[in-house]
Amino acid sequence: MIDPEILEELEGWEDDADDADDDDDDDEAGIDYDGGTVSDAVGSAGQGSAGRGALVLVGTPIGNLGDLSPRAVDVLSAADVIYCEDTRHSRKLLTHAGISGVRLRSLHQHNEVDRIDEVIASVARGRTVAVVSDAGMPGISDPGSRVVAAVAAAGLTISVIPGPSAGLAALVASGLPTERFCFEGFLPRSGKERRSRLTTVAEESRTTVLYEAPGRLAATLADLARECGDDREIAVARELTKLHEEIWRGTVAGAASRASSMPVRGEVVIVLAGAPEVEMDDVADGPLIEALEVRLAAGERTRGAVDEVAAEFGIARRRVYDLALAARNDDPTPGVPPGGTR
Numbered sequence: 488m489i490d491p492e493i494l495e496e497l498e499g500w501e502d503d504a505d506d507a508d509d510d511d512d513d514d515e516a517g518i519d520y521d522g523g524t525v526s527d528a529v530g531s532a533g534q535g536s537a538g539r540g541a542l543v544l545v546g547t548p549i550g551n552l553g554d555l556s557p558r559a560v561d562v563l564s565a566a567d568v569i570y571c572e573d574t575r576h577s578r579k580l581l582t583h584a585g586i587s588g589v590r591l592r593s594l595h596q597h598n599e600v601d602r603i604d605e606v607i608a609s610v611a612r613g614r615t616v617a618v619v620s621d622a623g624m625p626g627i628s629d630p631g632s633r634v635v636a637a638v639a640a641a642g643l644t645i646s647v648i649p650g651p652s653a654g655l656a657a658l659v660a661s662g663l664p665t666e667r668f669c670f671e672g673f674l675p676r677s678g679k680e681r682r683s684r685l686t687t688v689a690e691e692s693r694t695t696v697l698y699e700a701p702g703r704l705a706a707t708l709a710d711l712a713r714e715c716g717d718d719r720e721i722a723v724a725r726e727l728t729k730l731h732e733e734i735w736r737g738t739v740a741g742a743a744s745r746a747s748s749m750p751v752r753g754e755v756v757i758v759l760a761g762a763p764e765v766e767m768d769d770v771a772d773g774p775l776i777e778a779l780e781v782r783l784a785a786g787e788r789t790r791g792a793v794d795e796v797a798a799e800f801g802i803a804r805r806r807v808y809d810l811a812l813a814a815r816n817d818d819p820t821p822g823v824p825p826g827g828t829r
């Protein structure tokens with residue numbers, strides 16, 4: 488159910504597009520909101536087809552304006568409204584791309600929830616609503632995901648014009664494994680939450696991508712060195728796509744020492760190698776058999792005991808299962824019954 492006040496406001500846009508909120512850029516408003524959608528630009532996947540509204544997430548450059556895609560330009564030019572973190576900032580990007588006359592509305596971390604109803608109302612009325620952030624992909628350490636969740640829950644069309652994202656750019660250029668990775672965004676700034684997240688990151692076996700502010704980089708790298716050990720591999724990507732782009736690769740301790748010895752300027756992404764997987768050979772058979780026997784003697788089924796021991800020691804289930812079978816064949820007494828009823 489769309490709030491009638493919001494509908495009224497939308498009507499107001501049509502009647503007088505200059506009548507905007509204080510924080511909106513209304514200088515160049517005045518487009519015809521009945522003027523159709525941007526189906527051609529949006530919709531290779533059939534989304535945003537003519538007459539149907541759509542929420543379109545549009546990726547924008549993380550530094551180099553040349554990274555704004557032609558499809559992003561098409562969609563932003565023809566959108567009925569563009570929601571953005573900072574209207575002045577986005578206006579500059581649009582001007583650079585030769586786009587004028589599109590209404591801008593603010594959507595930032597403090598008002599995202601308040602904007603949800605009007606976005607839903609707008610899409611429901613057949614409009615094309617674009618969402619951009621200051622840089623990169625909206626929703627990635629930037630506003631957008633709550634609006635997307637609400638629009639999806641309302642059963643309306645969502646489309647995306649993919650663009651640069653600092654985390655992915657840093658990951659692929661890091662030289663660290665990319666087959667499996669996780670994104671942690673910004674770590675909590677302090678306290679128990681930070682400590683617990685640092686522990687999780689240190690134990691993670693996949694490559695981890697982190698965002699950090701330049702002024703906090705040295706402290707975060709020092710924390711990572713303490714949690715992960717000095718020798719873990721790391722890459723620090725700075726000012727990607729910009730004039731002073733730099734990708735430093737080495738150990739965590741090396742990165743921490745470098746960051747503490749000179750002021751870090753610009754934007755940075757940390758890409759941390761995963762924790763080494765426990766090698767099967769690192770754990771002898773004895774402790775595994777012992778752990779199995781304790782569980783089986785306590786009445787656990789073989790399958791459950793094998794799962795638990797594999798998880799506890801961080802090794803392949805197959806190996807523990809083979810040990811359980813061997814133990815069963817060698818000696819039926821320690822708790823693995825020969826009949827295999829467990």
Ligand code: SAM
Nearest residue numbers: 549623624627628652653698699726727754755
């Ligand atoms: N939505 C953006 C994206 O998709 O990458 C991220 C926005 S987040 C608020 C900003 C952070 O992204 C910065 O603090 C930095 O960690 C990273 N970042 C953005 N642009 C960057 C660049 N050109 N080089 C390195 N890191 C960048």
